Amino acid sequence: MTAAIIDRILEAEYFTQPAPVPPSLRTIRVGLAGCGVVGGSLVRLLDDCADTIASRHGVRIELSRILVRDVKRDRGLAISPTLFTNNWASFVDEEVDVVVEAIGGKDTAGTIAREALRRGRKFVTANKELIAADGSELAALARESDGSLDFGASVGGSAPVISLLRDLLGTTSPRSVRGILNGTSNYILTRIERGDSFAEALAEAQRKGFAELDPSRDLDGRDSAAKLAIIAWISFGISPSAFRIPRIGLNASIDLIVRDATRLGGRVRFLAECGSHPNHEIIASVEPVIVPSDNPFGRTELEDNRVEVDLGWAAPLAVSGPGAGGPPTATALLGDLLNSALPRNERGTSATLYSSVEDSRVHRWLLASASPLDSIGSAIQGPFVGAIKSSGGTRVIVESTRSAIIDAIQHLEQRGIEVAVARFSPGLDGATLP
Numbered sequence: 124m125t126a127a128i129i130d131r132i133l134e135a136e137y138f139t140q141p142a143p144v145p146p147s148l149r150t151i152r153v154g155l156a157g158c159g160v161v162g163g164s165l166v167r168l169l170d171d172c173a174d175t176i177a178s179r180h181g182v183r184i185e186l187s188r189i190l191v192r193d194v195k196r197d198r199g200l201a202i203s204p205t206l207f208t209n210n211w212a213s214f215v216d217e218e219v220d221v222v223v224e225a226i227g228g229k230d231t232a233g234t235i236a237r238e239a240l241r242r243g244r245k246f247v248t249a250n251k252e253l254i255a256a257d258g259s260e261l262a263a264l265a266r267e268s269d270g271s272l273d274f275g276a277s278v279g280g281s282a283p284v285i286s287l288l289r290d291l292l293g294t295t296s297p298r299s300v301r302g303i304l305n306g307t308s309n310y311i312l313t314r315i316e317r318g319d320s321f322a323e324a325l326a327e328a329q330r331k332g333f334a335e336l337d338p339s340r341d342l343d344g345r346d347s348a349a350k351l352a353i354i355a356w357i358s359f360g361i362s363p364s365a366f367r368i369p370r371i372g373l374n375a376s377i378d379l380i381v382r383d384a385t386r387l388g389g390r391v392r393f394l395a396e397c398g399s400h401p402n403h404e405i406i407a408s409v410e411p412v413i414v415p416s417d418n419p420f421g422r423t424e425l426e427d428n429r430v431e432v433d434l435g436w437a438a439p440l441a442v443s444g445p446g447a448g449g450p451p452t453a454t455a456l457l458g459d460l461l462n463s464a465l466p467r468n469e470r471g472t473s474a475t476l477y478s479s480v481e482d483s484r485v486h487r488w489l490l491a492s493a494s495p496l497d498s499i500g501s502a503i504q505g506p507f508v509g510a511i512k513s514s515g516g517t518r519v520i521v522e523s524t525r526s527a528i529i530d531a532i533q534h535l536e537q538r539g540i541e542v543a544v545a546r547f548s549p550g551l552d553g554a555t556l557p
Contacts, residue, residue, distance in 0.1 A: 299398030
């Protein structure tokens, strides 16, 4: 093909003009609760993609009302200020087809969700905290009132985890689901790998808007655990509010483990996992794990999420994409909004044969602390595989159960001793300290 022909193709009208908009469009009226980072990103996305949405889906999305705390605040959005209200009653009384919740938290968001569903409306949310706490109740309310509940955006950001589980699995439950579910912690770990301290990496995550002023939910694993509870609900039918997930979080001493993991040919990733075991038992965890550096999780960097669903095939199904920040979450919300009128497969809302149990298996763990070995050794149960004392602190490899490790962490914290912990994944569980 000659250069002249290529130039003509690139100049063709269909490359430079938007797709034609159908002459007759169905209007979807939307009430948006919250217009912060995520809500504001959704408003901009609706404006930027209006022609594409019309041409592909034959609908026009109309923002009818936006609930905010401060109606006078300038948000830099190209919409009429008359759309904003701080009157909750006015917002819920607005005649809309879909209510999109981008407030966060459980109290106000839960009240809006219940009121919208009682009125038979479609309710779309990215609020993992709300769904993890009240998802079963809201799903039942949606069925009773002929409304609908969609929360795909609550897990994985732009990675369509919930869509994968709902639409591809059918009636088959996976063997396991594991993944990086928190873009903030993954960003911090990647920055530490590249030379930052924990404090520097956290500050940069906050500057970029990936981490909140109070990042505790990201660092202690509550955010990932809430998302994992939703995944287990869809995958195994266990009510998220009843699902107990042991957590081991991140702290400043993780710097030591990240450096050791690199020398061992691995990388530290904050993994959330749930899997089925004999007798329909489910084991779950959220914790730092040392994975091989060439593993797909090891190659998942910065704010990206990755989730793998094991169906017993040769390789797991996997989805990945940015999991932190306003635009990825807004993109996922828009997808849920557009799909909200379609029949949904409400897996995970009926009785289940599965039960949640504690993992009694022995794993190999790497522990790191700035404190001397004598200060931490007495709290750790299980045989030591290796230990190092140096000016950079103490590192210990130990074989123990998860519950014993969590007990040791809590015991040391009560004594004012900080310790970071990571589990060795298969492939690195024979490693010794460098």
